[in-house]
Amino acid sequence: MHGKIMPKKQRIPVHGWVILDKPLGMSSTQAVGKVRFLFNAEKAGHGGTLDPLASGLLPIALGEATKTVSYAMDGRKIYRFTARWGEERQTDDLEGEVTARSDRRPTRQDIEAILPRFTGEILQAPPAFSAIRVAGERAYDLARAGVAVDLAERPVAIEALRLVEIPDADHATFEVTCGKGTYIRSLARDMGRALGTVAHVSMLRRVAVGPFTEAHMISLENLTELSHKAPGGNAETGALLPIETVLDGIPALAIDGEKARRLRLGQPVLLRGANAPIAEEAVLVTSGGKPVGIGQVSEGMLKPKRLFNL
Numbered sequence: 001m002h003g004k005i006m007p008k009k010q011r012i013p014v015h016g017w018v019i020l021d022k023p024l025g026m027s028s029t030q031a032v033g034k035v036r037f038l039f040n041a042e043k044a045g046h047g048g049t050l051d052p053l054a055s056g057l058l059p060i061a062l063g064e065a066t067k068t069v070s071y072a073m074d075g076r077k078i079y080r081f082t083a084r085w086g087e088e089r090q091t092d093d094l095e096g097e098v099t100a101r102s103d104r105r106p107t108r109q110d111i112e113a114i115l116p117r118f119t120g121e122i123l124q125a126p127p128a129f130s131a132i133r134v135a136g137e138r139a140y141d142l143a144r145a146g147v148a149v150d151l152a153e154r155p156v157a158i159e160a161l162r163l164v165e166i167p168d169a170d171h172a173t174f175e176v177t178c179g180k181g182t183y184i185r186s187l188a189r190d191m192g193r194a195l196g197t198v199a200h201v202s203m204l205r206r207v208a209v210g211p212f213t214e215a216h217m218i219s220l221e222n223l224t225e226l227s228h229k230a231p232g233g234n235a236e237t238g239a240l241l242p243i244e245t246v247l248d249g250i251p252a253l254a255i256d257g258e259k260a261r262r263l264r265l266g267q268p269v270l271l272r273g274a275n276a277p278i279a280e281e282a283v284l285v286t287s288g289g290k291p292v293g294i295g296q297v298s299e300g301m302l303k304p305k306r307l308f309n310l
Contacts, residue, residue: 011042012040012041013041013042013063014039014041014042014062014063014240015062015063015064015065015308015310016061016062016063016065016240016241016242016243016245017059017060017061017062017065017212017240017241017242017243017246018035018039018059018060018062018218018223018239018240018241019057019058019059019060019212019216019217019241020035020057020058020059020060020217020219020220020223021055021056021057021058021217021218022050022054022055022056022057022058023055023219024052024053024054024055025052025053026052027052028046028049028050028058029046031046031050031058031060031220032044032046032060034220035060035062035223036060036062038223038224038227039240041062041063042063043062043066044060044061044062044063044066045060045061045066046058046060046061047059047060047061047069047071047072047209047210047246048072048073048077048209049131050206051093051204053093053094053204054204054205054206055205055206056079056204056205056206056207056217057206057207057208057209057212057213057214057216057217058206059072059209059210059212059246061246062240064243064308064309067293067294067306067308068243068246068247068294068306071210071246071247071249071250072209072210072212073180074180074210075210075211075249076159076177076178076179076208076210077177077178077179077182077206077208077209077210078175078177078178078206078207078208079175079176079178079184079204079205079207080164080173080174080175080203080204080205080207081173081174081176081184081188081201081203081204081205082171082172082173082174082201082202082203082204083171083172083173083174083188083191083192083199083200083201083202084170084171084199084200084201084202085102085104085105085169085170085171085172085192085195085197085198085199086101086102086103086104086170086197086198086199087100087101087102087198087199087200088100088101088189088192088198088200089200090129091127091128091129091185091200092129092183092185092186092188092189092200092201093185093200093201093202093204094200094201094202095129096129096200100198101198102192102196102197102198104195104196105170105197106172106195106196106197108163110195111163111166111172111191111195112163114191114194115161115162115163117194118158118161118187118194119158119159119160120157120158121155121156121157121158122155122156122158123153123156124154124155124182124183124186124187124190125152125153125186126139126151126154126183126186127139127183127186127189128140128150128151129144130151130183132151134149134151154181156178156179156182156183157178157179157182158176158178158179158182158187159177159178159179160175160176160177161175161176161177162174162176171202173203184201184204185200185201185204188200210246210249211245211246211248211249212245212246216241218239222239223239242291243291243308244284244286244291247284247294250282250284250294251277251280251283251284252283252285253271253277253280253284253285253286253295254286254287255269255285255286255287255292255302256287257287257288259287259302260285260287260288260292263285263292263293263295263302263304263307264292264304264307266304268301268302268303268304269301270300270301270302271297271301271302272300276300277297277300278299278300279297279298280296280297281296282294282295282296282305283295283296283297283302285302285304290310291310292307292308293305293306293308294306294307
């Protein structure tokens with residue numbers, strides 16, 4: 001007797017952002033899969049990876065929100081991290097083997113004196129254990145295979161770096177506001193070296209990405225609970241933020257229904273009126289209070305860039 005084949009659960013179109021408080025030990029890909037399952041969503045992606053050893057804010061885009069992921073990834077990020085002095089590790093975090101030790105422990109004055117050196121545009125060598133590609137291979141795959149990976153320094157922007165607390169002689173906790181491509185593990189490693197000791201990251205938590213903050217975050221437990229209370233209706237629970245939340249930083253442009261129809265056909269639209277923008281690299285186009293997509297304005301003409309299929 002053959003067992004009955006159960007029909008596959010039909011996925012539904014769900015559009016918007018879920019700002020997950022990612023737990024420790026879970027990869028970003030696993031987190032996306034879990035959220036997609038809870039919402040039964042057709043499509044999902046994330047706005048910037050968090051390592052399994054890091055916790056905190058992971059913006060997850062569902063449906064048409066996946067078309068706006070770059071706006072989350074390009075936004076500034078805020079992290080809280082703890083540097084552990086006296087040990088440098090292979091991976092620059094708790095996971096790797098110890099590669100160097102030092103008995104030196106910096107004082108508060110020592111730490112505060114070097115912070116300006118790590119603020120502004122600085123040069124930073126990414127960790128050997130990172131997702132950067134070297135001759136087509138991921139750096140971490142090469143590093144795990146025992147290949148010496150020497151990644152070139154690259155400029156990164158650190159807007160602010162402050163010492164939050166010194167819980168004991170071995171640890172110091174910081175908050176950093178930084179741009180795209182900054183590695184916190186590299187920052188801790190380099191600060192350790194600048195202080196005449198060695199260091200690695202023992203705790204890392206992301207608390208902001210672009211317009212998303214801790215206030216938007218929801219835990220996996222709460223999300224699971226909501227999905228049990230309202231199966232298939234998660235969008236109603238307030239856990240799903242509108243697509244346009246991530247586009248707070250770009251100007252909005254409202255157009256009428258006829259212009260929206262033409263734009264959806266891929267046709268440019270002439271903007272008239274004293275308040276019409278002449279040139280704008282990216283605008284959030286709305287019609288009747290609903291998002292139509294992202295457009296570009298040049299010489300008074302609105303052209304479609306990414307349209308939402310809502």
